Amino acid sequence: MKPEQLAVYFIMGSVNAAGRNPIEVLESALRGGVTCFQLREKGPGALKGEALLEFATACRDLCREHGVGFIVNDDVDLAVHLGADGLHVGQEDGDIRKIRSRIGGQMILGVSAHDAGEAGAALAAGADYLGMGPVYGTRSKPDAREASGTGLIRDAHAAHPDLPIVGIGGIRADNAAPVIRAGASGVSVISAISHASDPARAARELHQAVEEAIMEK
Ligand SMILES: Nc1nc(C(F)(F)F)ncc1COP(=O)(O)OP(=O)(O)O
Numbered sequence: 001m002k003p004e005q006l007a008v009y010f011i012m013g014s015v016n017a018a019g020r021n022p023i024e025v026l027e028s029a030l031r032g033g034v035t036c037f038q039l040r041e042k043g044p045g046a047l048k049g050e051a052l053l054e055f056a057t058a059c060r061d062l063c064r065e066h067g068v069g070f071i072v073n074d075d076v077d078l079a080v081h082l083g084a085d086g087l088h089v090g091q092e093d094g095d096i097r098k099i100r101s102r103i104g105g106q107m108i109l110g111v112s113a114h115d116a117g118e119a120g121a122a123l124a125a126g127a128d129y130l131g132m133g134p135v136y137g138t139r140s141k142p143d144a145r146e147a148s149g150t151g152l153i154r155d156a157h158a159a160h161p162d163l164p165i166v167g168i169g170g171i172r173a174d175n176a177a178p179v180i181r182a183g184a185s186g187v188s189v190i191s192a193i194s195h196a197s198d199p200a201r202a203a204r205e206l207h208q209a210v211e212e213a214i215m216e217k
């Protein structure tokens with residue numbers, strides 16, 4: 001996982017597309033220049049079985065067409081079955097070492113971490129990048145922890161400067177810069193793009209904000 005792949009990391013499930021066709025939202029976001037995509041199919045109304053497999057395959061193929069990494073959230077079997085570029089798991093999604101041995105050394109493994117201790121453990125267990133947050137308040141994840149600002153990213157980056165970090169939680173183009181200044185390689189978003197009237201424009205504006213913050217570092 002090259003750090004620049006984390007610059008604008010779009011996360012979406014079929015339930016996040018504000019009533020629109022999620023494939024069209026993803027297509028628009030990819031045209032707008034998102035640098036990585038995570039399929040996170042969770043919550044009431046989430047697709048299952050054949051419908052999930054069909055939707056996930058369509059998302060994977062769209063990402064491949066645009067040369068963008070396709071990451072699956074939580075579901076190790078789905079990630080392996082689809083030949084996904086990566087898998088993202090949280091602290092409660094299973095033993096990281098076991099997951100790493102299940103997916104092999106080629107697949108990108110992202111791990112959610114909430115402090116430098118969890119960051120170190122994830123690195124030791126084979127994580128390629130960390131997702132840290134929620135930086136700001138979020139409505140996209142009902143069981144999210146309290147907003148922690150950018151301090152945890154700063155601490156984890158100081159402790160593990162070579163481990164790419166992406167910030168998550170309530171991030172938009174107008175509040176992305178502090179996340180990069182704290183040491184993150186990029187920002188991940190759900191509703192800032194999936195709820196935007198023009199997802200491509202939202203992706204472009206986020207990318208611009210991240211690039212400007214990286215240049216100012
Ligand atoms: N899905 C995520 N993606 C990222 C990423 F790094 F990609 F930005 N960071 C954090 C999370 C949160 O992961 P988790 O704590 O398991 O909760 P959930 O499975 O409900 O998303």
Ligand SMILES: [Mg+2]
Nearest residue numbers: 074089090093
């Ligand atoms: Mg999870």
